[in-house]
Amino acid sequence: MKQSLNHKVGLGLRFTHFDSILNNKPQTPWFEVITDDFLNEGPHHKKLLKLRQSTPIAFHSIGLNIGGVDPFNKDYLAKFKQLYKVYEPAWISDHLCWSAHNGNYHHDLLPIPKTMEALNSTCARIQYLQDYFGLNLAIENITSYIDYKNETFTEIEFLKAIIKRTGCKLLLDISNVIINYKNRGQDPEDYFSEFPISEVIQVHLSGGTFDENTFIDSHSESVNIFDIEILKKLITKGLKASYMIERDANLPSFATLENERQQITEAISDIL
Amino acid sequence: MTYSEHLNKVSQSILNFNQSLHDNLQEIIQSKSIANISIYRKNLFFGAFNNLTTDYVGLRSHLGNNNFKFLVRKYLLESKIKSPNIFDFSKYFSIFLLNTFDFHKDDLLTHLARLDLLYQYGEVNKSQTIRVTTGVFAYWSGLINKVDNLSPQIDKNSQEEVIVFDDNGERCLKLKARTYVL
Numbered sequence: 001m002k003q004s005l006n007h008k009v010g011l012g013l014r015f016t017h018f019d020s021i022l023n024n025k026p027q028t029p030w031f032e033v034i035t036d037d038f039l040n041e042g043p044h045h046k047k048l049l050k051l052r053q054s055t056p057i058a059f060h061s062i063g064l065n066i067g068g069v070d071p072f073n074k075d076y077l078a079k080f081k082q083l084y085k086v087y088e089p090a091w092i093s094d095h096l097c098w099s100a101h102n103g104n105y106h107h108d109l110l111p112i113p114k115t116m117e118a119l120n121s122t123c124a125r126i127q128y129l130q131d132y133f134g135l136n137l138a139i140e141n142i143t144s145y146i147d148y149k150n151e152t153f154t155e156i157e158f159l160k161a162i163i164k165r166t167g168c169k170l171l172l173d174i175s176n177v178i179i180n181y182k183n184r185g186q187d188p189e190d191y192f193s194e195f196p197i198s199e200v201i202q203v204h205l206s207g208g209t210f211d212e213n214t215f216i217d218s219h220s221e222s223v224n225i226f227d228i229e230i231l232k233k234l235i236t237k238g239l240k241a242s243y244m245i246e247r248d249a250n251l252p253s254f255a256t257l258e259n260e261r262q263q264i265t266e267a268i269s270d271i272l
Numbered sequence: 273m274t275y276s277e278h279l280n281k282v283s284q285s286i287l288n289f290n291q292s293l294h295d296n297l298q299e300i301i302q303s304k305s306i307a308n309i310s311i312y313r314k315n316l317f318f319g320a321f322n323n324l325t326t327d328y329v330g331l332r333s334h335l336g337n338n339n340f341k342f343l344v345r346k347y348l349l350e351s352k353i354k355s356p357n358i359f360d361f362s363k364y365f366s367i368f369l370l371n372t373f374d375f376h377k378d379d380l381l382t383h384l385a386r387l388d389l390l391y392q393y394g395e396v397n398k399s400q401t402i403r404v405t406t407g408v409f410a411y412w413s414g415l416i417n418k419v420d421n422l423s424p425q426i427d428k429n430s431q432e433e434v435i436v437f438d439d440n441g442e443r444c445l446k447l448k449a450r451t452y453v454l
């Protein structure tokens with residue numbers, strides 16, 4: 001299934017668009033589904049089963065707490081696995097981050113201090129999860145608004161070491177990289193040129209906001225043209241993955257979002 | 273400092289968002305970016321607030337935005353989020369209200385919250401019902417339908433049973449024809 005989604009631009013599935021998608025059967029080739037949205041029972045499950053009959057999906061999680069140290073929440077993992085069995089996503093992704101500590105859940109993506117101890121812990125947890133699900137996870141780079149002191153690795157070094165030890169895949173969020181570099185007044189060029197694109201199976205694109213001197217990864221605007229240019233550049237360098245628009249806030253109608261998706265599809269079509 | 277201690281410092285600085293940022297963050301975070309902890313504090317608060325706003329439509333309408341915000345803030349600071357499932361945090365809000373306000377003096381908030389929860393999460397297939405003080409359901413319905421100049425007409429001596437049902441794919445609540453005299 002993965003093979004057929006290469007170079008296909010998909011969308012993030014949002015509940016408010018569900019009925020429009022099921023009624024109008026758009027051309028969207030695949031959807032990314034936030035697993036955490038389906039932890040509870042409700043009519044959305046029936047709808048997802050219906051969508052699944054015609055359209056591939058990938059699971060994206062925000063709660064695995066890969067970079068944390070708390071024991072995994074057994075109920076959460078069991079529910080997750082059940083969803084995985086029912087909906088058969090093409091792959092599962094989560095972030096290179098921690099999101100809970102000492103039993104307190106932040107429901108946010110917090111940056112990992114990139115030290116050897118963090119690397120050891122993170123790799124062990126990814127391996128545990130990969131054994132649990134019986135597949136290689138895709139790990140996503142996040143936006144970070146704080147910089148730690150005394151880190152041993154750069155993000156690229158950290159990611160490469162994780163891939164080497166765990167065999168996991170990558171989800172490259174182009175917009176997150178650009179936001180991180182913009183906020184630090186730096187050029188993201190080096191990051192992209194060093195990024196191990198052969199391991200990338202999925203790409204995120206989104207539009208952020210500018211708030212109190214900081215670019216925020218708010219997923220509330222259309223994708224910036226600059227981000228699409230970076231995607232095109234990476235494709236010409238050999239990137240072969242599935243791409244998608246992440247939109248969570250200031251949500252337009254599904255038709256508008258689908259239109260934006262088609263524009264990105266067209267933008268990359270002449271270099272494929 | 274261990275990795276766990278490192279995470280703990282960052283976690284505590286976000287969770288205790290009513291306190292000023294502690295000097296000990298200097299040890300682990302570059303001073304230029306320490307103030308950005310406020311971004312994570314905002315994310316935490318508004319994540320919780322937006323979830324509760326979606327789930328507690330009747331209660332929020334009764335309290336007004338500022339009072340509702342105050343309660344969410346209090347709930348978040350005192351209870352923290354203890355589940356990877358954000359819906360659990362939302363569901364326990366009604367218990368928090370029960371523990372925070374003297375139930376016998378003013379159970380209106382708790383009962384409005386319970387009706388909101390029944391509306392959002394009640395088991396339609398099992399025709400789930402709950403009992404609330406007589407008059408609360410009529411008031412809640414008015415709040416949901418944005419009726420002007422509402423005031424609750426409560427009879428504390430009896431309770432009514434409310435049922436959740438499916439009306440052409442839309443979740444609805446209605447009064448089940450049973451009244452319990454206390």
Ligand SMILES: [Fe+2]
Pocket residue numbers: 140173176204246
């Ligand atoms: Fe992303």
